[in-house]
Structures are given as C-alpha cells and as structure tokens.
Amino acid sequence: MNSAVYPLAVFFAAVFTNNILLSNYLGMCSFLSVSRELKTSLGLGAAVTFVMAVTSLLNWLVYHYLLIPLDLEYLRFIVFIMVIAAFVQLVEMKLPNFTFVPALSEPKPEDNWEGETGLITDIVTRNLFSGENVEAYLCGSPGVITLHGFLGTDTRNLVDILIDDDAKTKRMGLSHERISRRMEVLRKSGLRVLGEFISIEPHFEVKVDTVRGKLPCPFGHPGIFPKINTTVRNLHIKREITYTDLNIHLIGAHGFYEGKGSPFRIEPRNLVEVLEIEAEE
Numbered sequence: 001m002n003s004a005v006y007p008l009a010v011f012f013a014a015v016f017t018n019n020i021l022l023s024n025y026l027g028m029c030s031f032l033s034v035s036r037e038l039k040t041s042l043g044l045g046a047a048v049t050f051v052m053a054v055t056s057l058l059n060w061l062v063y064h065y066l067l068i069p070l071d072l073e074y075l076r077f078i079v080f081i082m083v084i085a086a087f088v089q090l091v092e093m094k095l096p097n098f099t100f101v102p103a104l105s106e107p108k109p110e111d112n113w114e115g116e117t118g119l120i121t122d123i124v125t126r127n128l129f130s131g132e133n134v135e136a137y138l139c140g141s142p143g144v145i146t147l148h149g150f151l152g153t154d155t156r157n158l159v160d161i162l163i164d165d166d167a168k169t170k171r172m173g174l175s176h177e178r179i180s181r182r183m184e185v186l187r188k189s190g191l192r193v194l195g196e197f198i199s200i201e202p203h204f205e206v207k208v209d210t211v212r213g214k215l216p217c218p219f220g221h222p223g224i225f226p227k228i229n230t231t232v233r234n235l236h237i238k239r240e241i242t243y244t245d246l247n248i249h250l251i252g253a254h255g256f257y258e259g260k261g262s263p264f265r266i267e268p269r270n271l272v273e274v275l276e277i278e279a280e281e
Helices: 005-017 028-034 038-067 073-094 120-128 158-171 176-190 245-254 268-275
Strands: 198-200 204-216 224-234 239-244
Touching: 038 073, 158 176, 158 268, 176 198, 176 204, 176 224, 176 245, 176 268, 224 245, 224 268, 239 245, 239 268
Parallel strands: none
Antiparallel strands: 198 204, 204 224, 224 239
C-alpha cells in the first residue's frame, strides 16, 4: 500500500470502523459519566486518553513477548485488564488527590471478589468522606444508560444523580430496598386483574398493564424485565404514580430513579407519599 494512503486508512478506521469508544466500547467513562459537562469531561477524557495510550503499548509488549511465546493468548483480555488496573494504581500512588476504587454490585461466589461491593452510592460515600471539591466518575456498562434515555434531560452526571437521590431517601429515613419492596407488593396485588383498577386497603386503587417485550438492566445486571406498568392511585391524597418492573429493579438494586426529564423518572418523595411508605425504625 502507498505510504501516504496507509496512515489515512488508519485514521478513517480509527474514526469510523474501529472507533475505540463507539465500536469497541472502551474508555466509556468520560462519555457516559460527564459527556454533558465540558470542563470535567475534557479532564476525564484526557486522563482516559493517557491511560489507554500508555497501557496499549504495555499490553502490546506483554502480548507479543509473554503471552504468545507461552501459548497463553486466550488469557489476553484478563491480562490486559490487569495491566490497565495496575497502571491506574501506579498513577494513583503519584497523584494523592486521585483514588481508584474497583467495585462490583453483586459478585458471584466463584469470583472470589475481595473488593468493594454494593450500591455505587454507598461505595462513593464510604470512600469520599466529603462531597466538597470532590468528583466521582462511574465506569460501567457501555452507554446504554444514556442511549435509552434513562438520564432524560438531566445535566448532572450519573454519579451525582445517584448520590442526590440517595441523600433524599436517607433524609426520609428509608432505604431503596424498602421502597422497592413496597412497589412490588402493590404490583403483585394489581396482577389479580390485568388492565383494570382494583381496590386495595386502606384507600388505594391499583392497575397493572402488560406490553409485549422485555427490557435489560442498563447497569448490566443479569436478568430481563417484562414491560409491566403499575399505576397506583392514593384516594386519600388524590394523587397517583406509575412505575415499571424495571423501575422496581433499578431502585432496589441500584438506587436509580432515572434522570430528570426521563419518561419514567420517579421523584423519591412523590413515590413515598403516594405509596405511603413509612420510615424505617
């Protein structure tokens, strides 16, 4: 190939067919978490570019001079992840104001995971101590949270949304698990008669509608959730609220009520008031 054409082909391949972000879903942090905030996304984007550039060279050396000679090519992805994680840890040692915290929401027993576990909001709270002059970035499943409109028109990044709603819930003396359990109880009550409002003591009316199809969890959680909408009317305060099976899961497992402007965004206080969820003792 002509020496002038080859770099051009590499350039167009990197932009379109082999785009590291949109095709390979690598370096999603700056796109997923802070793509709507120019200042922070530029900073995080530069950090991701630096890490990917250096670790690409390191992984190339490991692959060609270690894995291939030892016939261990099948371990390349695991080794690549370990190299990137180790490099980030080294960077953390040189940058006192930077902390890297690997975490899994629900590790399996066979994973032998010894790191942080649980809701991202709890993990952030345990490791940040104070929210002043601190920013947290969530690295997770490729762009589906933004892609499917779960953030709506909210200008905050995902972690800020989670932390804010978690604080609202705690101020009411509740946990996300307790809220999701109440949502599930009313949903099950409404399943007795589909498509019609039925009376539930003391002063509720509940209707459950089903639609064909299922939805995956945007956080990569295992399981597919049916498209079931539950509408609850509180006749005492004359208000109603509608939520989906996926809402129940997102709130209970991830503390995620979706972003402002999302079609199924649920304000924690509205949910608690309409469903009459009492504070935990």
